[in-house]
Amino acid sequence: MIKYILKRILQMIPTVLGVILLTFILFNVVGGDLAAIALGKKVSLQTLENFDEQRGLNKPLFFGTRAKSRAYEDLDLSAGAGRWRNWSNAVYSAEAGTVTLQPNASINPLAFELGAEDEFIWTLSFRGEGTLAGEPLSSTDWKSTKVRFNGGDAGFQTLENTLEIQKLKLRRVNRNPFDSQLTFYIRQLLRGDMGYSEGFKQPVAKLLRDGVLPSLSLTIPIFIIGLVVSISLSLVCAYFRDAFIDRFLVIFSVALMSINYLVFIVAGQYFLAYKNGWFPVWGYESVKYLFLPVLIGVISGLGSNIRFYRTIMLDEMYKDYVRTAFAKGVSKPRVLFVHVLKNAMIPIITNVVIAIPFLYTGSLLLESFFGIPGLGYLSINAILSADIDVVRAIVLIGALLFVVSNLLTDICYAAADPRVKLK
Amino acid sequence: MVCLGLVVIFTLLAIYGEIVYQVHDFRDITPAYQKTDLDMQFQPPSSKHWMGTDGLGRDVMSRLIQGVSIAYKVGIITSLIAIPIGVFFGCIAGYFGGKVDDVVVWLYSTFASMPGLLFILAIAMVVGKGLLGIYLGIGLTTWVGICRLIRGEVMKHKEQTYVQAAKALGLSSGRIMFKHILPNISHIIIVTFSLRFPAAVGTEVFLSFLGIGVQDQPSWGLMINNARMRLWQGMWWEMTFVTIALFLLVLAFNLLGDALRDALDPRLND
Numbered sequence: 001m002i003k004y005i006l007k008r009i010l011q012m013i014p015t016v017l018g019v020i021l022l023t024f025i026l027f028n029v030v031g032g033d034l035a036a037i038a039l040g041k042k043v044s045l046q047t048l049e050n051f052d053e054q055r056g057l058n059k060p061l062f063f064g065t066r067a068k069s070r071a072y073e074d075l076d077l078s079a080g081a082g083r084w085r086n087w088s089n090a091v092y093s094a095e096a097g098t099v100t101l102q103p104n105a106s107i108n109p110l111a112f113e114l115g116a117e118d119e120f121i122w123t124l125s126f127r128g129e130g131t132l133a134g135e136p137l138s139s140t141d142w143k144s145t146k147v148r149f150n151g152g153d154a155g156f157q158t159l160e161n162t163l164e165i166q167k168l169k170l171r172r173v174n175r176n177p178f179d180s181q182l183t184f185y186i187r188q189l190l191r192g193d194m195g196y197s198e199g200f201k202q203p204v205a206k207l208l209r210d211g212v213l214p215s216l217s218l219t220i221p222i223f224i225i226g227l228v229v230s231i232s233l234s235l236v237c238a239y240f241r242d243a244f245i246d247r248f249l250v251i252f253s254v255a256l257m258s259i260n261y262l263v264f265i266v267a268g269q270y271f272l273a274y275k276n277g278w279f280p281v282w283g284y285e286s287v288k289y290l291f292l293p294v295l296i297g298v299i300s301g302l303g304s305n306i307r308f309y310r311t312i313m314l315d316e317m318y319k320d321y322v323r324t325a326f327a328k329g330v331s332k333p334r335v336l337f338v339h340v341l342k343n344a345m346i347p348i349i350t351n352v353v354i355a356i357p358f359l360y361t362g363s364l365l366l367e368s369f370f371g372i373p374g375l376g377y378l379s380i381n382a383i384l385s386a387d388i389d390v391v392r393a394i395v396l397i398g399a400l401l402f403v404v405s406n407l408l409t410d411i412c413y414a415a416a417d418p419r420v421k422l423k
Numbered sequence: 424m425v426c427l428g429l430v431v432i433f434t435l436l437a438i439y440g441e442i443v444y445q446v447h448d449f450r451d452i453t454p455a456y457q458k459t460d461l462d463m464q465f466q467p468p469s470s471k472h473w474m475g476t477d478g479l480g481r482d483v484m485s486r487l488i489q490g491v492s493i494a495y496k497v498g499i500i501t502s503l504i505a506i507p508i509g510v511f512f513g514c515i516a517g518y519f520g521g522k523v524d525d526v527v528v529w530l531y532s533t534f535a536s537m538p539g540l541l542f543i544l545a546i547a548m549v550v551g552k553g554l555l556g557i558y559l560g561i562g563l564t565t566w567v568g569i570c571r572l573i574r575g576e577v578m579k580h581k582e583q584t585y586v587q588a589a590k591a592l593g594l595s596s597g598r599i600m601f602k603h604i605l606p607n608i609s610h611i612i613i614v615t616f617s618l619r620f621p622a623a624v625g626t627e628v629f630l631s632f633l634g635i636g637v638q639d640q641p642s643w644g645l646m647i648n649n650a651r652m653r654l655w656q657g658m659w660w661e662m663t664f665v666t667i668a669l670f671l672l673v674l675a676f677n678l679l680g681d682a683l684r685d686a687l688d689p690r691l692n693d
Contacts, residue, residue, distance in 0.1 A: 014529050015529065015532050015533055015536060018529055018530070018532070018533030018536075019533055019536050019537070021533075022533055022534070022537065026545060026546065026549055027545075027549065030549050030550075031548070031549035034548070034549060254674070254677055254678065254681075255674065257673075257677060258621070258670055258673040258674035258677055259666075259670055259673075260625050260628055260629075260666075260669050260670070260673070261625070261629070262628060262629060262632055262644075262647055263647075263666045263669070263670070266647065266651050266654065266662065267666075270654055270655065274655060357538060358538065364540060364541070364544075365629070379541055379544070380544075380633065383544050383545065383548050383633075383635065384633070384634065384635075386548060391541075391544075391545050391548065392545075394538075394541060395537065395538060395541055395542060395545055398537070398538030398541060399536040399537050399538060400536075402535075402536040402537075402538065403536050406536075
């Protein structure tokens with residue numbers, strides 16, 4: 001048994017790595033530029049740089065020795081003057097696509113001072129005479145060159161001659177090529193650090209801790225009541241197979257499945273809470289506030305659950321042991337509730353364990369409609385405000401919990417049925 | 424039979440809605456369903472506006488029909504993304520086995536681990552608001568189920584004599600997979616399509632409702648969102664008719680899917 005468990009844990013590792021990689025690709029590679037939206041529109045580039053620094057976003061994605069900095073965006077002057085419009089002693093020519101620095105000019109094109117502990121590289125093509133970051137530049141023809149420097153003075157200076165520039169870009173030297181966003185992310189996860197939410201101005205881990213209880217207080221009752229009701233109804237179906245009540249329940253469950261979740265919520269809130277005043281409409285103050293969301297949650301899940309459990313029960317009904325039990329003269333209720341239910345436990349347990357991660361992530365809609373401050377509410381707010389750190393943390397934790405509960409299911413299987421281990 | 428009739432009606436409405444949209448888009452005029460008429464705000468159903476008007480005096484019925492075409496677009500395009508991915512990976516995993524199979528299984532178990540709706544929302548957020556985000560979000564998350572089914576089926580078919588015969592004839596693997604095995608398991612694709620269609624429509628409604636999906640076209644999710652607050656003031660018609668339309672569409676496809684599954688493959692009954 002222990003050998004089997006160890007084997008399964010080893011098999012779990014690639015999936016965990018896959019999940020980490022997938023969240024990384026989604027939120028850093030595809031959605032990397034989105035992260036800064038949470039800061040708002042009017043922020044200084046220095047703030048952005050600090051934001052990137054905190055999240056490792058100023059590093060190369062996977063691997064590399066050069067990294068971009070917010071201090072200076074890559075600029076091809078033939079496409080426009082960009083920031084160079086700000087200086088009166090730099091003359092921009094749109095036809096030539098160049099900027100000409102007048103004699104005796106001192107211009108620092110950076111948006112903010114660079115950190116002195118890092119090494120930077122300017123790459124530019126120029127013509128004329130002057131200095132850049134203390135390095136002398138001199139050429140009569142167009143020439144591309146690189147200037148390495150350590151923080152501090154990074155600007156241009158000209159004396160009696162002019163200096164023309166065409167292309168200009170700035171890179172930070174990444175001393176360790178493996179010091180990338182990916183390794184930063186993995187190190188962060190290993191430390192158990194979930195990041196910092198810019199929208200809420202709080203560490204994500206704290207937001208998650210605060211949200212778990214309200215979510216669980218909503219999802220656990222939904223889950224348990226839903227389970228009991230749907231298993232009971234599915235047993236009723238199996239008991240009265242093909243009788244009117246079975247047919248009715250099947251049609252009923254298909255109809256329930258076809259009603260959109262939103263409709264349940266809107267109609268429930270309107271008719272039961274607002275019109276008739278049986279339940280509070282919105283809030284999270286006492287147990288009373290949970291009744292309606294729980295009711296709606298149970299009803300909306302009922303359709304698919306009844307169908308699922310009914311199929312399981314009916315599958316079991318045709319097995320040999322059931323026929324034997326009937327032949328022995330065991331009563332129908334006893335066969336159903338003792339023999340069949342016990343054997344149907346394995347698929348039921350699978351379904352139950354698999355549902356556990358979803359208890360944690362909460363119900364997105366129910367929580368936001370009824371103002372329950374759980375993780376679902378948090379996720380929706382975070383998604384609407386593009387608070388990537390929060391969304392990434394919730395997606396990742398949900399996925400990891402799913403992997404772990406898969407493992408638990410398999411171990412339960414192996415415990416219940418020794419044949420599983422041999423496969 | 425009733426459900427088939429409903430599906431046909433909805434399909435015709437969707438085609439009609441799409442034609443109306445394209446024509447107006449091409450001629451660059453405001454279509455009827457976008458025409459605002461502030462004198463006609465919140466009219467209850469009447470002979471002129473069969474389903475009443477909304478807060479900007481727009482006719483609910485024509486918006487509803489337009490919503491059908493959006494729902495269909497989502498259902499079809501997400502299927503066009505998800506089904507080819509799922510079928511391709513399922514086929515190569517089932518046919519080649521070994522290392523290829525390991526990689527595909529790893530890939531789909533990774534995707535299957537992601538928390539469903541939240542993952543779709545996150546993809547839609549990253550891609551950006553609008554229909555594209557919805558297509559990609561739903562399309563890229565729902566290929567896992569069909570991939571699993573196809574993989575299992577291909578594994579079974581691989582051992583059968585017709586495949587052995589094709590191999591003995593020296594046909595290429597690609598040809599055996601896609602020309603010989605695939606037609607024999609195509610019923611799975613049809614059933615999956617009809618069952619995932621309503622799910623995709625429901626998800627689209629949900630995303631648009633949250634304001635992540637469709638922006639300025641009359642999607643049902645947006646209509647529900649608009650109608651929700653009006654409902655509290657007693658303006659029931661927009662909410663009611665959208666709900667009924669959504670219910671009928673999803674129900675029709677669910678029943679059709681079940682019927683197809685029973686007819687085409689009794690073994691899939693779980």
